[in-house]
Amino acid sequence: MSTFGQHFRVTTYGESHCASVGCIVDGVPPGMTLRNEDVQVQLSRRRPGQSDLTTPRDEKDKVTIQSGVEQGITLGTPIAMLVQNQDQRPHDYKDETLDLYPRPSHADWTYLDKYGVKASSGGGRSSARETIGRVAAGAVAERYLAQAFGVEIVAFVSSVGAVHIPRFPGEQLASDSAAKAATGDAAAAPTSSVDNHIDTNGMTEEEAEEALSKEFRALLNEVTRAQxxxxxxxxxxxxxxxxxxxxILLAKSRNDSIGGTVTCVIRRVPSGLGEPCFDKLEAKLGHAMLSIPATKAFEIGSGFRGTEVPGSRHNDAFYKRADGSLGTLTNWSGGVQGGISNGEDIYFRVGFKSPATISQNQTTATYDGKEGVLATRGRHDPCVVPRAVPIVEAMAALVIMDAVLAQDARSMxxxxxxxxxILALPNSMRMPSKVKAGGNPEGNPEARD
Structure with a gap:
């Protein structure tokens, strides 16, 4: 459906080429300062037309808060936010071939098969234009989390195609000469045939088995949105x-596209968020991230790399923080254990496929199954990951905000x-009186560095 969350509920509306897009947010605590510009910051980071790496569609994406706020203060009632679609070109899709062919790897066929009708232009609800409502709602959630807990959410592009920020011990980017030789063009970047390489020479077995390199862990601890x-x-x-x-420019020059990954870290998350079994915090995060258009993968903490590391190296041992609470010496769990936040930073990675719409002739089949050639027009991103960064941050904020309200209700x-x-129960059933529960305001030290 079009609603996300149980306690902090967000409903988005709009299609890629309709009059406006936006959202209604229910469950916003009363008394918080909120103005258009507080939301606009993230929408401006998401907007198209920012550079030659994105679609040239020129949308300013100016948000207007319609309700739930008076004199800059939230009332506790539903907040409606609206963004007008200004640079609409539905005529780009008025082509008889698009009436005959479902676009490969797009949602044209599945939407039509499900509903029996679909939007006549663009991707309709499957378009990334729908994410405007998510980003607006996420900005509201993030504002509360920052003011109430000091939560900080930072996402960044960690790979495009086979070009990765080095993440593992010994991992290095391909050399400049190898990158240039791969394309035969001194100005071009590596193609998928040139990947990072691993060199563990000089490392101990324990160092080589670390789930993430010291350098990448330092990046997770320190990276800012300004950077x-x-x-x-x-x-x-x-x-x-x-x-x-x-x-990306190489893909664009070939009228093609390329995918990538976005890594996100959430700092100063309160402990105790998330539910046992089906509503584990990482399950909610996975649900949120995989609901973003073009996503195909999600991993939290050490992720798939953690399957290659022995338990003796992967277990997160506990220690006593300066404030008396328990922390973990390492954080391969990604801040979540048993589906519940443990007060450490939460970090995860989201994989985005290469955009489905490309400006190349593609051999495919018509709606009635006849083979033919589809030529696609329109304005599209050759790679979505740079613009996906604020969308990932927004969905992370919505998940944490919903979990905070759920835990607050239980605690109250x-x-x-x-x-x-409770005090009469044996020690094994209750929190020891000398141990605190809570977040880690100073960050997570790495004892093995």
């Missing part, structure tokens, strides 16, 4: 950023009960 936004690719690794940029209900029955 991410220094380049149009939104990658905080300067060398990798330039290679990624050239890789429990606080009304007498404590004596």
């Amino acid at each position: 991410v936004d220094k380049t149009d690719i939104r990658c905080p690794h300067p060398v990798a950023a330039e290679r990624m940029r050239q890789r 209900a429990a606080a009304r009960l007498p404590r004596e029955p």
Whole structure:
């Protein structure tokens, strides 16, 4: 459906070429300061036409708060936010071939098969234009989380095609000469045939088995949005950023597209968020991220790399923080254990496929199954990951906000009960009186560095 969340509920509306897009947000706490410009910051980072790496569609994406806020203060009632579609070109889709062919890897066929009708232009609800409502709602959630807990959410592009920020011990970018030789063009970037390589020479077995390199862990601990936004690719690794940029331009020059990944870190997350079994916090995050258009993969913490590391190296041992609470010496769990946040930073990675719409003739089949050639027009991103960064941040904020409200309700209900029955339980069933629960405001030290 078009609604996300249980306690902080967001409903988005709009298609790629309709009059407007937006959302209604229910569950916003009353008394928070909120103005159009607080939301506009993230929408401006998401908007098209930012550089030669994105679609040339020129939308300003100016948001207007319609309800739920008075004199800059939230009322606790539903907040409606609207963005007008200004640079509409539905005529780009008025082509008889598009009436005959479902676009390969697009949602044309599945939408028509499901509903029996679909939008006549663009991707309709499957278009990335729908994410405007998510980003607007996420900006509201993030504002509350920052003010109430000091939560900080930073996402960045971690790969484009085969060009990756080095993540593993010994991993290095391909050399400049290898990158140039792969394309036969000194100005071009590496193609998929040139990947990063691993060199563990000189490392101990334990160092080589670390789930993530010290350098990448340092990046997760320290990266800021200002650093991410220094380049149009939104990658905080300067060398990798330039290679990624050239890789996208290479795809664009060939009327093709390329995919990539976005890594996100959420800092100062309260402990105790998430539910057992089906509503684990990482399951909610996975649900949120895989609901973003063009996503095909999600991993949290050490992810698939963690399957290659022995338990003796992968287990997150506990230690006592300065504030008396428990922390973990490492954070391969990605801040979530048993489906519940443990107070460490949460980090995860999202994979985006190469955009389905490309300006090449493609041999495919018509709706009635006849083979033919589809020629696609329109304005499209050769790679979506630079613009996906604020969308990932928004969905992360919505998940954490929903979990916070759920836990607050549970804590408030429990606080009304007498404590004596709990205190009478054996130590194995309750929190020891000298141990605190809570977040880690100073970040996570790495004992094995």
